[in-house]
Every structure is written in structure tokens, then in C-alpha cells.
Amino acid sequence: MTRHLTIVDHPLVQHKLTIMRQKDVSTAGFRRLLREISLLLAYEVTRELELTTIRIETPICEMEAPTLEGKKLALISILRAGNGLLDGILELIPGARVGFVGLYRDPETLQPVEYYCKVPKELDARMTIVVDPMLATGNSSVAAIDMLKERGAKNLRFLCLLAAPEGVERMRQAHPDVPIFTAALDERLDDHGYIVPGLGDAGDRMFGTK
Numbered sequence: 281m282t283r284h285l286t287i288v289d290h291p292l293v294q295h296k297l298t299i300m301r302q303k304d305v306s307t308a309g310f311r312r313l314l315r316e317i318s319l320l321l322a323y324e325v326t327r328e329l330e331l332t333t334i335r336i337e338t339p340i341c342e343m344e345a346p347t348l349e350g351k352k353l354a355l356i357s358i359l360r361a362g363n364g365l366l367d368g369i370l371e372l373i374p375g376a377r378v379g380f381v382g383l384y385r386d387p388e389t390l391q392p393v394e395y396y397c398k399v400p401k402e403l404d405a406r407m408t409i410v411v412d413p414m415l416a417t418g419n420s421s422v423a424a425i426d427m428l429k430e431r432g433a434k435n436l437r438f439l440c441l442l443a444a445p446e447g448v449e450r451m452r453q454a455h456p457d458v459p460i461f462t463a464a465l466d467e468r469l470d471d472h473g474y475i476v477p478g479l480g481d482a483g484d485r486m487f488g489t490k
């Protein structure tokens with residue numbers, strides 16, 4: 281059974297995250313680092329994919345060899361910042377099915393506003409990995425996972441880059457069955473719901489908006 285919270289403390293992840301946090305990193309640099317980190321995070325979050333075996337023939341002899349079992353997994357990106365994690369993971373798992381949940385956080389109420397939802401069929405039979413770099417209040421991730429459970433998802437994981445304790449607790453209350461994977465658990469949220477020390481607004485830094 282996976283723990284509710286896994287912090288991916290691999291030295292390469294930690295090193296790259298430290299560079300990303302710095303305010304002078306360019307948009308191109310931020311995007312490149314996020315793509316690189318996403319490959320390493322994907323390795324951890326997919327550790328429990330089920331294997332079966334198939335009979336193959338090497339140049340030397342036949343053998344029973346491991347292969348992924350079951351339906352292709354589903355990757356769900358919470359727009360728009362989720363796409364920064366999605367792109368790297370898709371390089372590692374090119375056969376994954378992909379869905380999008382469009383949510384933005386109202387800056388006053390910090391409540392998520394839904395504007396889009398398109399997800400793969402048969403979510404009930406797929407490991408479903410929801411990706412968004414930031415878990416702050418947890419309002420967006422809880423809402424996204426509510427939407428996915430309504431559409432049948434059962435075997436879920438949530439993958440982010442940074443989490444605040446408030447968001448982890450909110451997820452634990454609302455979705456205790458959904459393990460969270462993150463590169464770091466930061467200290468707290470500020471009065472505007474930003475993660476401290478954090479890295480600022482992930483979407484703005486990734487896409488050069490602001």
C-alpha cells in the first residue's frame with residue numbers, strides 16, 4: 281500500500297527544484313527543468329504499475345519477460361500549469377491516454393472555477409495520474425479528483441512539484457485513497473494562497489505570462 285504522501289528526495293530532483301525556485305530563471309529554463317524533473321517524478325509515481333509476462337524470443341533463446349498489464353494508464357493534466365508536467369511524462373509513457381481538466385483559481389475566493397473537462401474512456405480500468413505542479417490550498421486538486429471519480433476513476437495518484445501542508449491535509453480529508461507524490465513539502469501558504477517559500481505562480485513562470 282502506497283503512503284498518502286511521498287516526497288521524491290532524489291538528489292537530481294532536489295537540485296533541479298532549487299534552480300527552478302530562483303526568481304531569475306528564464307521562462308525557457310523553467311520549462312526545461314520542469315520537463316526534466318517530470319521524468320524523474322514519473323519514475324516514482326508509476327512504481328506500482330502491474331506487470332505480467334509474455335513469451336518472447338531473444339537472439340539467444342525464448343524467455344518469459346515482464347510487460348505492463350492491463351489498460352493503458354491515464355494522465356490527467358489540470359490546465360494550464362499541469363501541461364508542464366504532462367509533456368515530460370508522455371515522453372516516458374508515450375502510450376498513455378491523456379485527459380484535461382480546465383480549472384483556474386479565483387484570486388479572491390481561492391475557489392476553483394471549472395472551464396473544461398475531457399477525459400479518456402474506461403477510467404475505472406486504468407491507473408489515473410493527475411498532474412499539476414502546485415498543491416496549495418488543495419481546492420483545485422480536490423475538485424479535479426471529484427470530477428474524475430464522478431467519471432469512474434478509482435485507482436488514482438496525484439503528482440505535483442510543490443505541496444503546502446494545508447493542501448496535503450485537505451486532500452487527506454477529501455480523498456484519503458489518493459496518494460500524493462511531490463518533490464517538496466513547503467512551509468505554509470501566504471495570505472494570497474501562495475506557497476511559501478514556493479516558486480511563485482507556476483503557470484505564469486512556465487508560459488511567460490504576468
Ligand SMILES: O=P(O)(O)OC[C@H]1O[C@H](OP(=O)(O)OP(=O)(O)O)[C@H](O)[C@@H]1O
Pocket residue numbers: 358359360361362383384385386390392412413414415416417418419420421447473481482483484
Ligand atoms: O491548491 P490550489 O490553492 O487550488 O492552487 C493550486 C492551483 O493554482 C494553480 O493554477 P492556477 O489557478 O494559477 O491556473 P493556471 O494553471 O491556469 O495558471 C496551480 O497550477 C493549481 O492548479
Ligand SMILES: O=c1cc[nH]c(=O)[nH]1
Pocket residue numbers: 414416473474475476478479480481482483
Ligand atoms: O504558490 C502557488 C500557489 C498556487 N498556484 C501557483 O502557481 N503557485
Ligand SMILES: [Mg+2]
Pocket residue numbers: 361481482483484
Ligand atoms: Mg496560475
